[in-house]
Amino acid sequence: MPNGAFCCNGRTYRAPQRPTLAICVDGTAPAYLEDALARQLMPNLAGALDGGAEMLIARAQVPTVTNVNNMSIVTGVSAAVHGISGNHYLAPDGHETQLTDPSALRAETILAAAARAGIGVLAVSAKDKLRALLGAGGVPSISAERAHEQTVGGLDGMMGTEIVGRGNPGIYDPALSAYALDLALAIAPRVRARLVYCSLTDFVQHKAPPGHELVDGYCVALDERVGWALADGWIVGMVADHGMNAKTTMDGSPNVRYLADILDAAGVVGARVLLPITDPYVVHHGALGSIAFVYVSSSEIARAGAALAGVSGIEAVLHRAPAARVFELPEDRIGDLVVCADAATVLGLRATQHDLTGVRNGLRSHGGLHEQDVPLVVCHPLLRGDSRELRNADLFDLLLNFTA
């Protein structure tokens, strides 16, 4: 292996030739960047593209939710290998559990493998829910959400907010993503990190379509920070964990199919519906996304599958084994049925179980098959002759192995 190179999950990565920043632009469907570029709101990104960089389209892992795809990006492999099948899953003990504990991760992260090879690494997330997973394998990790009470080794106990020099915005503040990048760029040189992952939050994308002033502010702030990093000699790349689509009816209300109610009406006994998008941040999406897992006994599965497949807005109902194969998911961490909605529909439990207060004025969400296309930009010309289909899990490969 070349000097400083390291292996992770079957791929070899070169050591960073320069400080390298991989950004997860959470929930940023390609249209967000395309629109901002067309209206000249991102001059640094535009400059990189003029200089030979490319805006590529990559595929995200299904379920197209945050934890699953952040883990694909940082491990370089599918959920079948890394084991994170949702933000949330049904644990073997029968309890629904957030998939946020590093013990749930079945593959090493690229950051952890780099650290083992002696490379300084750092993981920053906007949302604290991701911090522990990104910190798997001893990777120094900190979140913007809790930066007032978190630090990493090498900062002499100073909190993240002290390093940035200003207080951190709240979890529902559109400025939190920019703050996460500020945290990454401020801490990295102090702790000699040369490989840095920074995962943003999709609050803005949940609340607004491309072209909205909230989005414009987000894109301008993102571009500014990309510009600062490039000016400081960083290699910079970004990819989204998933896209984002409007999920509303003609009158603007959330377009929901309540699966437990549908199964009850069909006389299915003992079924349990689990929504992999479920996380603590209900204002984003009200726990409503375009995929669901249904747990149901073998005697009821045919009736359940038929009832769900006949519902408008549901476009696929797969049994466990084919779903695991097609979507590259861990078979033991998905439902007996995997239910996929169309682009404009979300799936819920029962009408009585969802608080729609936070999404009454329009629901934008993700989780399903129609949020798989994501933008992938490496801000430098790529030394790449092949035209393989890219995944968001290829970001580190392109950053480390295909830049000059």
Ligand SMILES: [Zn+2]
């Ligand atoms: Zn996300």
